[in-house]
Amino acid sequence: MHTYALRKNDATLADYSGKVFHRHCHHQPRHAAYGEGAYVVDQEGRRYLDASGGAAVTALGYSHPRVIEAVTRQLSTLPYVHSGFFTTDACEELAEHLVQDAPPGLERVWLVSGGSEAIESALKLARQYFVEAGETQRRWFISRRQSFHGNTLGALAVGGNRWRRAPFEPLLMGSHQIAPCYSYRHQRPDESAEAYAARAAGELEAMIQRLGAENVIGFIAEPVVGATAGAVPPVPGYFRRIREICDRHGILLILDEVMCGMGRTGTLFACEQEGIAPDILTLAKGLGAGYQPIGAVLASGAIFERLSSGSGQFQHGHTYMAHAAAAAAAVAVQQVIRDEDLLTRVCTLGDALMSGLRERFADHPHVGDIRGRGLLLGLELVADRESKTPFPANSQLASRIKQHALELGLMCYPAGGTIDGHEGHHVLLAPPFILQEAELELITDRLARALDHAVREITP
Numbered sequence: 001m002h003t004y005a006l007r008k009n010d011a012t013l014a015d016y017s018g019k020v021f022h023r024h025c026h027h028q029p030r031h032a033a034y035g036e037g038a039y040v041v042d043q044e045g046r047r048y049l050d051a052s053g054g055a056a057v058t059a060l061g062y063s064h065p066r067v068i069e070a071v072t073r074q075l076s077t078l079p080y081v082h083s084g085f086f087t088t089d090a091c092e093e094l095a096e097h098l099v100q101d102a103p104p105g106l107e108r109v110w111l112v113s114g115g116s117e118a119i120e121s122a123l124k125l126a127r128q129y130f131v132e133a134g135e136t137q138r139r140w141f142i143s144r145r146q147s148f149h150g151n152t153l154g155a156l157a158v159g160g161n162r163w164r165r166a167p168f169e170p171l172l173m174g175s176h177q178i179a180p181c182y183s184y185r186h187q188r189p190d191e192s193a194e195a196y197a198a199r200a201a202g203e204l205e206a207m208i209q210r211l212g213a214e215n216v217i218g219f220i221a222e223p224v225v226g227a228t229a230g231a232v233p234p235v236p237g238y239f240r241r242i243r244e245i246c247d248r249h250g251i252l253l254i255l256d257e258v259m260c261g262m263g264r265t266g267t268l269f270a271c272e273q274e275g276i277a278p279d280i281l282t283l284a285k286g287l288g289a290g291y292q293p294i295g296a297v298l299a300s301g302a303i304f305e306r307l308s309s310g311s312g313q314f315q316h317g318h319t320y321m322a323h324a325a326a327a328a329a330a331v332a333v334q335q336v337i338r339d340e341d342l343l344t345r346v347c348t349l350g351d352a353l354m355s356g357l358r359e360r361f362a363d364h365p366h367v368g369d370i371r372g373r374g375l376l377l378g379l380e381l382v383a384d385r386e387s388k389t390p391f392p393a394n395s396q397l398a399s400r401i402k403q404h405a406l407e408l409g410l411m412c413y414p415a416g417g418t419i420d421g422h423e424g425h426h427v428l429l430a431p432p433f434i435l436q437e438a439e440l441e442l443i444t445d446r447l448a449r450a451l452d453h454a455v456r457e458i459t460p
Contacts, residue, residue: 030042035062048406052412056227058432064289067329079325083321084317094334095111102277108304112294114284121282128316139174140215142204143220146180153172157173178207200235219254222260228418229378230428233371255270258284261281279302288329345433349437353440357370359444390425393424395458407450
């Protein structure tokens, strides 16, 4: 594999007075200067191995020349044009790429600027699909607890991240949630994977019957749950049952692949591994790999046809949708993934990283579960392995791990609220697809040291 380098800008950054509204009012982030392959380098020259891909975004690392060249070329010809007036080659080519490789039935692409925007678009498209047929009484979305679908109000409303939802509950539209497919916590000791899949999927059936199928728009879920629960894959057969239930009751299946899609789990679309196709699918993050902000909604031919033969338009839109430079970046990213056979590499590296994590943490007293697919992996942390008792919710374990990891030159994605939005902790790993084999050991070693440092601080 190649290592791609970006020339460092030697100019000294000014002493800014700090007017940026950062994520935390009392914490000034480290100042990144440039990126090089799988590393971020700060102003002082310290290097940080990105084992989380930012937030599962930087699939190709920080300095891939083909993507940079594609964006530069597009910027020099036409950086932006409003989609109400024109289309562009970049947008048309990206849509062709996505539909060509998409699960069967997904035939149209709506391009947006990111994941939350994609979810908002998907929810509105699903509602309008039924409005066009005169079924205006349909209003309910069903989702799963311990899910995350974005931070805008509609996306929060169907999401199951309690901490993110809590301050804004009065502003959120109503929705209904069922239990996640989360075998480490919810599968009974005497229950087979098949039986658990049936029981977990059966919650959707029960909720539809309770609400009345005629009142339900759709069910939305992440094929592999990302940041909220820490790379939780479904048990075999779960999503096939979900697909059958949606079909039988005439509701739409919306799959959120914002984090787990675009090769992250080893196939271009995560749902390929479940043997199903949704009616609507959302993408972002790895679609543009961080080189430009972009997201997409893929819709079935049936959905497009209903709108086309009805009102003739999707009553929705954003200023920067179908952005030419963003689409050019996404086309280049997808071409690189194909030309460099990076899906095979994701599987190979993912297997190796999983093996390394199991070797290092299988007997660790505070690692209860190691899970995931491809290069989307998670470790669930516990105070006691046998009882699966979590660390105290107020222990700040996640922030402690993150800080210690940064000091060791590692970027990872720890979080709290893993179990129910309040209790539990995990660490998410989602490194770039261009990672070198030698860097796998660096990830496991530095993560182990950061975890041990953090645990020592909170244990008597």
